[in-house]
Amino acid sequence: MEHDGIRARIRIERADFTLDVDLALPQRGISALFGHSGSGKTTVLRALAGLERAPGAYVALGGEVWQDEARGIFVPVHRRALGYVFQEASLFPHLSVRANLDFGRRRVAASERRFALDAVAELLGIGHLLERRPEGLSGGERQRVAIARALLASPRLLLMDEPLAALDLRRKQEILPYLERLHDELAIPIVYVSHAPDEVARLADHLVLLDAGKVVASGALGETLARVDLPPVFADDAGVVLDTVLAAHEEDALSRLDFRGGALLVGRRPEAIGAHLRCRIHARDVSLALARPQGTSIVNLLPAEVTAVAATDRPGQVLVQLRVGACPLLARITERSRRELAIAPGLQLWAQVKGVALLA
Amino acid sequence: MIDSADVAAVWLTLKLASLVTVLLLAIGTPVAWWLAHTRSRLRPVVGAVVALPLVLPPTVIGFYLLLALGPNGAVGQLTQALGIGLLPFTFGGLVIASVLYSMPFVVQPLQNAFEAIGSRPLEVAATLRASPWDSFWTVAVPLARPGFFTAAVLGFAHTVGEFGVVLMIGGNIPEKTRVVSVQIYDHVEALEYAQAHWLAGGMLVFSFVVLLALYTLNPGAMKGRR
Numbered sequence: 174m175e176h177d178g179i180r181a182r183i184r185i186e187r188a189d190f191t192l193d194v195d196l197a198l199p200q201r202g203i204s205a206l207f208g209h210s211g212s213g214k215t216t217v218l219r220a221l222a223g224l225e226r227a228p229g230a231y232v233a234l235g236g237e238v239w240q241d242e243a244r245g246i247f248v249p250v251h252r253r254a255l256g257y258v259f260q261e262a263s264l265f266p267h268l269s270v271r272a273n274l275d276f277g278r279r280r281v282a283a284s285e286r287r288f289a290l291d292a293v294a295e296l297l298g299i300g301h302l303l304e305r306r307p308e309g310l311s312g313g314e315r316q317r318v319a320i321a322r323a324l325l326a327s328p329r330l331l332l333m334d335e336p337l338a339a340l341d342l343r344r345k346q347e348i349l350p351y352l353e354r355l356h357d358e359l360a361i362p363i364v365y366v367s368h369a370p371d372e373v374a375r376l377a378d379h380l381v382l383l384d385a386g387k388v389v390a391s392g393a394l395g396e397t398l399a400r401v402d403l404p405p406v407f408a409d410d411a412g413v414v415l416d417t418v419l420a421a422h423e424e425d426a427l428s429r430l431d432f433r434g435g436a437l438l439v440g441r442r443p444e445a446i447g448a449h450l451r452c453r454i455h456a457r458d459v460s461l462a463l464a465r466p467q468g469t470s471i472v473n474l475l476p477a478e479v480t481a482v483a484a485t486d487r488p489g490q491v492l493v494q495l496r497v498g499a500c501p502l503l504a505r506i507t508e509r510s511r512r513e514l515a516i517a518p519g520l521q522l523w524a525q526v527k528g529v530a531l532l533a
Numbered sequence: 534m535i536d537s538a539d540v541a542a543v544w545l546t547l548k549l550a551s552l553v554t555v556l557l558l559a560i561g562t563p564v565a566w567w568l569a570h571t572r573s574r575l576r577p578v579v580g581a582v583v584a585l586p587l588v589l590p591p592t593v594i595g596f597y598l599l600l601a602l603g604p605n606g607a608v609g610q611l612t613q614a615l616g617i618g619l620l621p622f623t624f625g626g627l628v629i630a631s632v633l634y635s636m637p638f639v640v641q642p643l644q645n646a647f648e649a650i651g652s653r654p655l656e657v658a659a660t661l662r663a664s665p666w667d668s669f670w671t672v673a674v675p676l677a678r679p680g681f682f683t684a685a686v687l688g689f690a691h692t693v694g695e696f697g698v699v700l701m702i703g704g705n706i707p708e709k710t711r712v713v714s715v716q717i718y719d720h721v722e723a724l725e726y727a728q729a730h731w732l733a734g735g736m737l738v739f740s741f742v743v744l745l746a747l748y749t750l751n752p753g754a755m756k757g758r759r
Contacts, residue, residue: 224656250659251667257660263653267675276671277661326661 179204179330179362182231183220192216192227192386200235202378203356203363205394207370212383214366218332221364222257223250234330256323258333262315264307270318271303277326287327296358297321297351313344317351324359331355331363337372345372352376370410374398374453375532399501401483401494411485411492412455413503414532419448427472430529434498438472439529451532456492458528459504463514465523473526477502479518482511495524535731541708542716542732549624549712550692553631557639557688558681560632565643566669570652584641586634595701598630602702627703627710634698638687646680647673679751690743694736 179198185191192213198204206214219225221232223239226247232240234255239248256277264273274290294300297317307315316336323331336352337345349372355363356376367373373380373394380397382389390397397403399413417430419442426441430450437452444450466474477495485492491511495502502524506516516522568580586594601608602620609619620626650673658668674681696714703710705719713732720729 222660224659249664250656251662251664255660257657259653259657261653263657265654265657265672265676276658276663280662280667322661 177235179221179235179364180231180233181217181221183217183227184229185216185220185225185227190386194383194386194388196381196388196391198362198364198381198391199379200362201360203365203376204379204381205373205377206364206366206381206383207368207373207377208383209368211385213386214368214383215334217383218257218334218364218366221330222255222332223248223253224257237329254327254329256326256328256331258316258320258323258331258336260335260338262307262312262319264310264315264318264322266307268307269303270299270305270307270310273307273318274303274322274325277322281327285327286325288324290325293321293324296324296354311344312340313347316340316344316348320351320355324355329361331359331361333363333365335366335368337369338367349375374412374414375451396501399494399503401481401492401503410455411503411505412453412458413501414451414453415500417450417452419444419446419450421446432498432500434496434500434502435475437526437529439531442531453530453532454502454526455528455530456503456505458526459495459502460525460527461493461504461506461510461514461516462523462525466525469525471525471527473529475502475524475526477522477524479516479520479522481518482516497524535728538707538711539716539728539732542711542713543735545624545708545710546693546712546714549627549631550689552628553635553692554639554685554689556628556632557635558685561636561639561643561684561688564636565640566647566673568640568644569647584637587637591634591695591697592701594634595630595698598626598633598698598702602626602629621702622704622706622710624703624709627699627712630698630702631692631695634695635688635691638691639684642680642683642687643677646677646683649680650676683747683751686743686747690740694740 178200179196181194181196184193190213194213194217196217206217208214216225220227220230223232229242230240231243232238238246239253240246265276268276274294278286278290291300294303297320299314299317299321302310302314302318307318310318320336337348340348353376365376377394379392380394381391382397382403390400390403395414395416415432417432417437419428420431420436421429422441423429423438427438428440428442430437430439430452439452442450475497477497479493480496481494483492483494485505489508490505491508493504493506493511493516495504504524564579564583568576599621600606602612603609604613604619612618612620620629654672654676655668658672659665663671694714696718699710699712699715705711705715713736717729717732717736720726720732
């Protein structure tokens, strides 16, 4: 039963819905719970927090048991060292921003506080809002205050329920960099519920796919996204995420990114050499050739080995799983191409990458 | 024009209404909280009992209270055993009757206010380490403040305005149970229209001012839900 991350066994039966999950999430980084609406991801998050008391459930964080009904243990929400960010910011309307931030902070003994107000305000860029009232803030500002408020309660686990879902695209773009900073600078695990592939690809380290109340897959983001044996949850967005290091700036306004399977050229990046960049390669942007292509305008050509082939939900198209060095890659090609090129597991070929989306 | 008996009646009325308002808030708040949050099957039953004074003639409530508080009633025997004596035709009896009679005017605005807040702010407070008791005082009460204002004003005003229950339970004892409404009745019976005018006119102005204040400061008050 000992596990230094998050352990949860939750079973909830409702008239029209059964949730039955057994989760082991890592102690570090962001774990995304991904699924369509109705897949049960918010219910899992509420059960982790104790906002929902699932009969017979087991929830533990780093060996500290929060719920074990078999032993009659249920720690009430307000005694759990967690932070929870709801989909709507839910700031207290009767309190100023500063008093909102202080609400959780002053309920934690000074010796147990893990974050300073100034540092958190700076991290989330809300220092200039402290004396304002919640009703005067934009949606993005409110959500940043809500995140800061949760952090100032000194959580050992941060739970976020689609914190960007209620925001428009511009506000999302405004908040995402702050979430990345959380990821980089916080030493606490974050469980992040989302149904947006972009957010998951950009933020998550660990991915849990939920479907109809069941865990379909759970594993490191890169590996899990590259699986072809799963229902097509990302559908048109199927693709892999690569963690790369900015290796060099080259001529022709290009930058070279090294990853564990080789190198990619992308348009000149503003970051310094050595910066860690995450990029996403959609399966639809990868085509295959049996020999190294000559006379092609595509600059990113990678030698690869086919590891699996699977049908997609689109007639006439298949998903090919490849391995480039140590990294997986996905390509979506037509069934006819697969047949004519005789693509099957074990085949060595070349992958042509038409587009690399940088996520930073 | 206004004699000392009138002044005594006004004073007694204000004393009664103030005390009853305080008691109503103390009793009505937990009842309203329970009604707003419970999933119990007893909820509609309790809600209906609380609302009974809205539809029953005051004489019916007064009659049953008289029986219950009287020498042969359960409450009456209890108060006698405790050495308090019998409550009918005392100020204490009047307070009890008024609390029951004005209860819906306090419970319903509070219940509406608590329901309008919803569970989210309380869940947020819990995730920020506030115990249920803590978040009741620091989140629910401040957010329900318009509801408390409405409840207090309506409870006070309705107690000032009651007549039937007072007559049944309190009788008409100067300085003990003779409130303004009863005093007006006495004046009219005695054809003392001038004095009746002073008190009745005063009540009219008072009630209008109270309701005007309520509608001005808290426009949604009478619509129930805010």
